[in-house]
Amino acid sequence: LPTLKIEIEDKNISIPIRQRFQTIIKEKKSNLCLSADLTSLDEIIELSNLIGKNICMLKIHCDILTDFSMDKIQELKDVSRRLNFLLLEDRKFADIGNTVALQYTKGLFQIAEWADLVTVHVLPGEGIVQALEQAAQTINESRGCLLIAQMSSKGALTNNEDYVNGVIKCAEKYSDFVIGFISQSRLTTSDKYLHCTPGVHLTNTGDQLGQQYVTPRQAIDGRGADIVIVGRAILDSINRVKTAEAYQQECYQVYEELRKI
């Protein structure tokens, strides 16, 4: 068993993050990312043990967790390696290079130690991605980021051509580190960048704080998503495991049909 663990770890370390992500999607037949916006890391660990097999990625916010510790996040990382999904810290970095490098590697969270991917706003200029990529080089595993190209909330100031073009330009310049986008529409026909679309729900249409939902089919077909990010639809369901399975099947079926995988 120790040998097996080493093999798995080596596999994870040696494969670049973009390739690892694409392999996970195909092998597991899942393009479903669970957005686990819960305030208990214990609950997230428990949940990921149950539905880790159905997802290609788990998205969390470490700074809303009341019980965060490096030991517990290592536990979550172990689950992610065992059940083969990526960990995305949805940090939405949005500061100057010098600051984000510290936020990524230091403090109580030491995000770079455990998050395969992080989300980044290009708003401060491309120095933000340069700084994160540099900082990631101190880590002994492959790391990457998703650029936030568009947001699903009402009145988002990302929703103009200049902004999106700035994001695409940055992705092309730092394509070793940027492996995809958080987007509301397809930004490039290239399959080099994985497009991840949040705000997906089979039934609801929105909440009171500006969030707007689309269905999995709308996300993949209309909006060109590769990865479908589902949160409250699964978290608020009576049977989270069954709901996750249903979303996995629905999302991957549409994905296969449209992308001819």
Place this chain on the structure above:
Amino acid sequence: LPTLKIEIEDKNISIPIRQRFQTIIKEKKSNLCLSADLTSLDEIIELSNLIGKNICMLKIHCDILTDFSMDKIQELKDVSRRLNFLLLEDRKFADIGNTVALQYTKGLFQIAEWADLVTVHVLPGEGIVQALEQAAQTINESRGCLLIAQMSSKGALTNNEDYVNGVIKCAEKYSDFVIGFISQSRLTTSDKYLHCTPGVHLTNTGDQLGQQYVTPRQAIDGRGADIVIVGRAILDSINRVKTAEAYQQECYQVYEELRKI
């Protein structure tokens, strides 16, 4: 002495944050904000004991602190009340309303408990400010935020008219909670909003990660700053206390001269 403490606390609780900020500036003759981008909260507490008298605000990043605890941040809050400066958590909130409300009040940091002010990107739409204002109402002290209108880093995507107009519109709609801007130029002639300009240094011109500096005079005169945010110029100086005093005097002198206070 307990009575004195209660009086000070009452004073802090009863005065709205905008008025309290303006009173501090006038009473202390300081429009200097120290950007304490240090990774040790112990060091920040020690430093703020020494130069708290010279500043109107202390800007920190709680998520780069290796020794953060609620006890220690309470200590810093006590210093801020005793030496009469505001605490600004430079969080650069940049997510949808539901998420930022949790990031503001929950997790290991419980930012709303101790930060008088926080920084906010309007990028996700004005729902972000609405959510923070709502969340702040659970706190028994006056709270506010500064909107990031423009950034000093190279190639920032904030630097266009539409973006800035979106920020101003949001400030006007939520003017009870938005008390100012992080800006590189004057956005409004109204003195209702305090304009805070970072990237200020008397000698240097920039760093390797996209940061660009201006002098205090350039910040206040050319860029219309009320509050001057100084970081590395003070932190990297041989005598931090003397340097802070020099910046306080230089900044307030220019401010008095130009704004005729």
